[in-house]
Amino acid sequence: MFFDMELGFPSRKEQDSIVTFIKEKSEKIDKAITLQQQQIARLKEYKATLINSAVTGKIKVTDEVVA
Numbered sequence: 001m002f003f004d005m006e007l008g009f010p011s012r013k014e015q016d017s018i019v020t021f022i023k024e025k026s027e028k029i030d031k032a033i034t035l036q037q038q039q040i041a042r043l044k045e046y047k048a049t050l051i052n053s054a055v056t057g058k059i060k061v062t063d064e065v066v067a
Contacts, residue, residue: 010018053059
């Protein structure tokens with residue numbers, strides 16, 4: 001009974017447009033991921049620099065909270 005069912009497929013043109021759409025979206029997502037990874041790497045470098053500066057006394061660290 002299951003094998004007797006007819007399945008519909010989109011036309012070749014529609015299939016091609018779906019593939020193109022998915023490729024475009026995937027490229028945008030990949031670019032966004034790359035940018036986020038670069039930003040994370042820069043923030044880690046900045047964090048390390050701040051910690052190093054605080055430890056070596058190049059910057060003064062206080063407990064004051066500025067609102």
